[in-house]
Amino acid sequence: MSEQEKDSAREQAARKAKGGQILTRYFIIVMLLSPVAAGILFLAFKTAILEKTKWTKVAESRKKPNRLVNPSRGNIYSADGKLMATSVPRYYLYVDFQAAGFRAPSPKGKKVVNIDTFMRSRENGIDSLAYYLARKLKNRTAAGYRAYLLRGLRQKSRQYPLYEYRLSYADYKEIREFPFFRLGRNIGGLYEREMVQRQKLFGSLASRTIGDIYNEIETGGLSKGKNGLELRYDTLLHGKPGYNSIVRVGGRWTNVVEEEPVDGLDIRTTIDLQIQDLTEKALVDKLQEADAASGVAVVMEVKTGEVKAISNMERIRPGVYAELRNHALADELEPGSTFKIASMMVALEDGICTPESPIDVGNGTYKFNGRTIRDHNAQSGGYGTITVAQSIWYSSNVSIAKIVLKGYGNNPRKFIDGLHRTGIDADLNLDIAGAGHAKIRQPGDPQWSRMTLPWMSFGYEVQIPPINTLAFFNAIANNGRLMRPMFVKSILKNGKELRVYEPEVLIPEICSKRTLRAVQEMMYNVVNYQDPVGRRDGTGKPARSSVVSIAGKTGTAQIAASKAAHNLSFCGYFPYENPQYSCIVVISRPRRGIVSGGMMAGTVFKEIAEKVYSNQIRYDLSSMKPEAGRTLMPPVKNGESRSAQAVVKWFDIRTTPKRVDADFSAYWRNATRDTLNVRKLTVREGMMPYVIGMGARDAVYALERCGLRVNLAGHGRVILQSVPSGQAVTRGQTIDIILN
Structure with missing residues (x-):
C-alpha cells in the first residue's frame, strides 16, 4: 500500500470516529431534553384540560366586563351636500355620595382620602369645589353650591344631580379636574350619563321632515329616531355598537377593543336649502x-x-x-x-x-x-x-x-x-x-x-x-x-x-x-x-x-x-x-x-x-349686447406688477405690450382699442419713484424700498406726492403722499 493510500485510510477512520462522537452527544442532549418536553406537554395538558375551570376564573378576575362603545349616528345632508343634522354628545353629571372619598376615617388612622378631606382640605375640599362650580356653571353662588352638596351628602345619595342641564364634553372634562373630583371616580364620586343631542345646523328649515331623536341612549348603546326621516331611516342612521374590555396587564388596567363600533350611514335628502x-x-x-x-x-x-x-x-x-x-x-x-x-x-x-x-x-x-x-x-x-x-x-x-x-x-x-x-x-x-x-x-x-x-x-x-x-x-x-x-x-x-x-x-x-x-x-x-x-x-x-x-x-x-x-x-x-x-x-x-x-x-x-x-335663471353673458356707455376696460391701479398681471390674466384683458418685466408698472386704458397700456416704473435707491395712481400698500412699499420714510393721508389711490418722480432723494428722507 502506498503512502497516499495509507493517508486516505487514516482520514476515513478519523471521520467515522468524529461522526460517532457527534451522534453520541446528540443522543445525550435528546435524553436530557426529553423530560423537559414531557413536562411542558404535561403542564399544558393539565392547564388546558384538567385545570381549565380554575384558570378561566383567574383570567376573568383580571378582566373587567365588556363595555359598550357607542357608535356615531349618521348625518343628514341637503341635496347639495350641506350638513343639516348631526349628533353631538352631551352629559348629565351626578355625584355618588357613597364613594370612598365620603367615608368616615379608618379607625386604624391610615392616611387615605375620606370625609375629612372633603370637609376640611383647602386644595380638595368642599369650599374649593363649590367656588369652582359656581364660577363655571353660574346657576348657584359658591355658598349655594356648598349647601347643595352638603344636602346630597346627608342624603347619602348615589345619583345626586350636580347640574340640572346637559353639558358638552369639554365642560365635563373641565369639571373632572375640579377640586376633589380630580381624585377620581372611586374617590370623588363624579360620574356622567351620556346623552346624544341632535343639532340642526339650519334651525327650523325642514325641521319636522328631518325629524328628531330621543336624547337617551338605549341600553344597547344606540340612539333612536323619534319621527321624520330620523325614524324612517333609524336602522341605517344609528349604526352598530362596539365593545371593549379593561384587562389587567403587568399590574395596570388597559383598554382592549374587542369589537369596533360601526358608525351610522349618512343620508342625502332632496331638500334645496335656498x-x-x-x-x-x-x-x-x-x-x-x-x-x-x-x-x-x-x-x-x-x-x-x-x-x-x-x-x-x-x-x-x-x-x-x-x-x-x-x-x-x-x-x-x-x-x-x-x-x-x-x-x-x-x-x-x-x-x-x-x-x-x-x-x-x-x-x-x-x-x-x-x-x-x-x-x-x-x-x-x-x-x-x-x-x-x-x-x-x-x-x-x-x-x-x-x-x-x-x-x-x-x-x-x-x-x-x-x-x-x-x-x-x-x-x-x-x-x-x-x-x-x-x-x-x-x-x-x-x-x-x-x-x-x-x-x-x-x-x-x-x-x-x-x-x-x-x-x-x-x-x-x-x-x-x-x-x-x-x-x-x-x-x-x-x-x-x-x-x-x-x-x-x-x-x-x-x-x-x-x-x-x-x-x-x-x-x-x-x-x-x-x-x-x-x-x-x-x-x-x-x-x-x-x-x-x-x-x-x-x-x-x-x-x-x-x-x-x-x-x-x-x-x-x-x-x-x-x-x-x-x-x-x-x-x-x-x-x-x-x-x-x-x-x-x-x-x-x-x-x-x-x-x-x-x-x-342663467344668462350667457357672452351673447349679451354691450351696454351703451359701458366702461370698456376696468381701471387698474399702478403698483406691484405680479398681482396686477395675475388679475389681468384671469379676466383675459389684452395689454400692450403683453408683458413688462419690472417689479412695478403703470397702467392706463386705451379707449379706442379696448386694451390696457403698460409701462415700466423704475424704483431704485437715491431717486424718487413715480407713485401716482398706486394704492397705499404699493406706494409705501415702493418708497420704503428706496430708503424713504412715508407720511400718508386719505384713502384710495395716490393723487399727489411731495417730491416729483426722478428727483434725487437721500436715505431716511420723509415723503408725503395724499390719496383719494
Missing part, C-alpha cells in the same frame, strides 16, 4: 300678517317628484311660529275647491261635458235635497250662464255640483272609480313616518248620504293630505305622470354613495292627453284670465306674476268645527310653458285679512314662484 329658506320666509311672513294658526308650503320638482322645500309652521305664541308637526303629510283635510280639478278631470274623461259646454249657475244658489249649495258671489247675483271651463276659472260650486249630479247622480260608484283613476287618493308610500292617507267615501258607507256626491264634487266630505293634493297637481304638470314624492336621494358612507334612489312613477297616465290639455288650460286661466269688463277675472288673480307664468287652483274650505274658521289653499305649478316646480300653500284659521285662497295662499305661492324662478 328654496327651503325662501319658502319658509314667505310662509311665515303671511302667517304673521294674517295671525293664522298654522301654515304649510311644499315645493316639488315636477319631473322627479323630489321635495325641494317643505315648511310646516304653527303659532306657538302671538307672532312666533315654529315647526311642531308635519301638517303637510299628516293632516287629513277637506281640501275645498282645489278638489274641483279632480272632479272636472273625471267628468271630462267620461265625456259628461266639454270645456265649451254651457251651464246655468243662475244667481249662485242651487237647492238639492232640501239643502242649498252656494257660490262665493251668490250675494252679488251669481254668474248666470257660463262655460264648463269658466266654472273652474271662477270656482263655481254650483256648476261643479250640477255637472257631477248630471253625470253620476244615478251611479256614484263610477265617479268614485274615476277619482281613484286620477291618483288623488293614491298610496304615496312616503319616507316619513306618521303620514296621513287620503279618504274618499264609498257608496254604501254609513256616512254616505244623498248630499255626499255634490258636496264631494267641490272638496267636502273627503279628507286629502296636502302632499296628496300636490302630487296630483304635479302629475298634471308632468304630462299625466304621477310621481312618488321623494325626500331622500341617496345613502352615503364616508362620502360615497351606497344606494341612490331613483324617481318612481306611481301612475303613468292619470287621464288622456286631451283631458290633460283642457285641465291645464283651465288652471292657467284661473290665474291669468282677465275679463275685458274687469269684473270676472279668475279667482287666482292674486297669484298672477309678471316674472313667471303660473297655473293653479284656489281653495277655500270651511272647517266643520267652526263656521268662522277656514283652510285657505293654492296649488299649482310654474312656469306654465315648461313646468319645473309644483307647489302647494295652505293657510289655516287666519284671524286677519280677506278669507280667500287667492289672497292668502295665492300671494305666498306667487312670492315663492318668483324667487325660485329668478334664482334658476
